[in-house]
Amino acid sequence: MSSERPQRVRVTGPARRRPPRARVHEVDAESRLGSLYLRALVREQWWLGLRTLALLMLGLGTLPVLFFALPDLAAVHVLGVGLAWWLLGVAPYPLLVALAWRHVRRAERNEDTFTALLEELDGPRSGGPDDGGRA
Amino acid sequence: MWPGAVAVALVVVATLAIGSLGLRLSRTTSDFMVASRTVPAFTNASAISGEYLSAASFLGVAGLLLTFGADMLWYPVGWTAGYLVMLALVSAPLRRSGAYTLPDFAEARLGSRRVRTICSVLVVAVGWLYLLPLFQGAGVMLGAALGLPTWIGPAGVASVVLVNVIGGGMRSITLVQAVQYWFKLTALLLPAAVLLAVWLGDGRPDTERLGRPDFPTDVLAWSNPLADGGAQGLYLTYALIAATFFGTMGLPHVVVRFYTNPDGRSARRSTLLVLALLGLFYLVPPVYGALGRVYAPELAASGESDLLVLLLPRIVVPGLGGDLLTGLVVAGAFAAFLSTSSGLAIAVAGVLGQDVTGRSWGGRRLGGVAAFRLGAVIAVVVPAAVALGEPSAGVATTVGLAFAVAASTFAPLLMLGIWWRRLTPTGAGAGLVVGGLGSGAAALTTLYLDGPAGWVGVLAARPALWSIPLATAVMMLVSLATQRTVPPGVRRFMVRLHTPEALDLDRG
Numbered sequence: 079m080s081s082e083r084p085q086r087v088r089v090t091g092p093a094r095r096r097p098p099r100a101r102v103h104e105v106d107a108e109s110r111l112g113s114l115y116l117r118a119l120v121r122e123q124w125w126l127g128l129r130t131l132a133l134l135m136l137g138l139g140t141l142p143v144l145f146f147a148l149p150d151l152a153a154v155h156v157l158g159v160g161l162a163w164w165l166l167g168v169a170p171y172p173l174l175v176a177l178a179w180r181h182v183r184r185a186e187r188n189e190d191t192f193t194a195l196l197e198e199l200d201g202p203r204s205g206g207p208d209d210g211g212r213a
Numbered sequence: 214m215w216p217g218a219v220a221v222a223l224v225v226v227a228t229l230a231i232g233s234l235g236l237r238l239s240r241t242t243s244d245f246m247v248a249s250r251t252v253p254a255f256t257n258a259s260a261i262s263g264e265y266l267s268a269a270s271f272l273g274v275a276g277l278l279l280t281f282g283a284d285m286l287w288y289p290v291g292w293t294a295g296y297l298v299m300l301a302l303v304s305a306p307l308r309r310s311g312a313y314t315l316p317d318f319a320e321a322r323l324g325s326r327r328v329r330t331i332c333s334v335l336v337v338a339v340g341w342l343y344l345l346p347l348f349q350g351a352g353v354m355l356g357a358a359l360g361l362p363t364w365i366g367p368a369g370v371a372s373v374v375l376v377n378v379i380g381g382g383m384r385s386i387t388l389v390q391a392v393q394y395w396f397k398l399t400a401l402l403l404p405a406a407v408l409l410a411v412w413l414g415d416g417r418p419d420t421e422r423l424g425r426p427d428f429p430t431d432v433l434a435w436s437n438p439l440a441d442g443g444a445q446g447l448y449l450t451y452a453l454i455a456a457t458f459f460g461t462m463g464l465p466h467v468v469v470r471f472y473t474n475p476d477g478r479s480a481r482r483s484t485l486l487v488l489a490l491l492g493l494f495y496l497v498p499p500v501y502g503a504l505g506r507v508y509a510p511e512l513a514a515s516g517e518s519d520l521l522v523l524l525l526p527r528i529v530v531p532g533l534g535g536d537l538l539t540g541l542v543v544a545g546a547f548a549a550f551l552s553t554s555s556g557l558a559i560a561v562a563g564v565l566g567q568d569v570t571g572r573s574w575g576g577r578r579l580g581g582v583a584a585f586r587l588g589a590v591i592a593v594v595v596p597a598a599v600a601l602g603e604p605s606a607g608v609a610t611t612v613g614l615a616f617a618v619a620a621s622t623f624a625p626l627l628m629l630g631i632w633w634r635r636l637t638p639t640g641a642g643a644g645l646v647v648g649g650l651g652s653g654a655a656a657l658t659t660l661y662l663d664g665p666a667g668w669v670g671v672l673a674a675r676p677a678l679w680s681i682p683l684a685t686a687v688m689m690l691v692s693l694a695t696q697r698t699v700p701p702g703v704r705r706f707m708v709r710l711h712t713p714e715a716l717d718l719d720r721g
Contacts, residue, residue: 105708105712105718106718106719108704113704116704116707116708116711116712119711119712120632120707120711123711124632126301127301127302128301130297130300130301131298131301131302134294134297134298134301134458138290138294138454139451139454142447142450142451142454143447146446146447152283160283162283162286163283163286163499163503166283166286166287166290167283167286167496167499168496170290170293170294170492171293171488171491171492171493171495171496172492174293174294174296174297174488174492175485175488175489175492177297178296178297178300178484178485178488179485181297181300181301181481182300182481182482182484182485185305185481186478186481189478189712189713192712192713192716193713193715193716196716197716
């Protein structure tokens, strides 16, 4: 009827918010969030290191005090060899390897957590990749 | 006599041959200094261990155990535990810092030429303090084992090291060191197994049954892991623990070795392997110490206990068998002298090459490789000359002082530099100077004056327990007083030290 055609209208979605970015950016930009991530990692690794040293001192560092307090311990023999020679000549090495093993595993786990956290995309919060976060 | 001479000749030929394998591959400065960081973890761990196990471990520990007994077990325990401390606080971040040497680390972290210079002086001082007893010990060893005049040892070890370092630099040394770990382990383990078998065949005699009244230390003291009892003994034991636990990370040749790992994680993993390899090796010297007490207690009384490992096979096993075993341990000991002194020479030469011979002198300037080679000559010739003039021994004690100086200077610098953002150049410099002067004065007092009696002598003989806290406190207090000079790039540097390389971050 009407001879006038309806005017063409361009149909678009709502404007996208900023494109998703990995949180790596926060660290590079030295934002407060980035600083927080970095500080958390450094603190975690520092306490892990101190815990490893504490276990080391507990395992080996207490031996001199032990023999100082109980001098008779030096006369004790196990399988024909003095107790001190077992405690200082043999036992420390498996202990050191075990502590090192534990430390390496935990330090790598801390780093993996940090990497996963920073590689997560920090864009639209809702849902999976399909709906693209469109309202 | 002849198996020893043949064995030493073989070690020299093999060292130079493996070294020349690397020669064709070494072209750039980076090749020379860190083998271009392409060394796999197991090779690298073998190389770290091979370089680290010096004559102090191969000969000194068994001799000390023979003379003084169980409290000397703290030396090998501490030398191994030093790597755990390093793993816990230093190894991955240090590798990630991307610096070649300790002075490089200091300059990158603090941005100060002055702190760099102090570090360079300290690297050379610690390196020479360590090289000196090795060269002296080589003279004593070759004299006793082969009947050569004492000047041959320092001159021979110094020449082989120099040819190897100048020829191939770090890459050749890495291969040489890795092979030498396994060679040293064999050379110590095989004779020990034979000696144990003989001892079992003899019906497991002990000292009392053999009835040797001339032994200087009584049985109870010999099985007590405390030096000379009492409060001084307790202090000496803990000071030794402090020096060895924290000294390892500050030794210039150890630190340089970590830059050959490809990344921070592999630095950690090769440290773990190093702990296993060192533990395996250090199980053996106590066997020599204990059997020496049964078969050769007169060595302790005569002050020749450093030679126990070399002399015991021939004492226990007469005839050709004993000669062959002696040849093996002599070769192992010579390899131990070569490997550690090569590593130290590389580290000192690297620093001299960058900071002394690499500078322009009178308008002329040497290229990187030429400067490194000239640095190597200076690094080796100076301690060798001192060793020729003064061939005294006591390997493990002097090495212990090198550890104490390293622990009192570089250990606080590394730990605070890696974990504490507020460290300032002035604070670091002040701490390095105080720690270096304190522990250095104590070392010189102990080496050249007869240690004064009482507590003063005790504190000078093992300074680490007071000098490490002192240096750390000075670094922290002076830093807190100069907070306005915290270097501007510290945040970016922390990112570089602590974040895994897999993340694509701006590392400055």
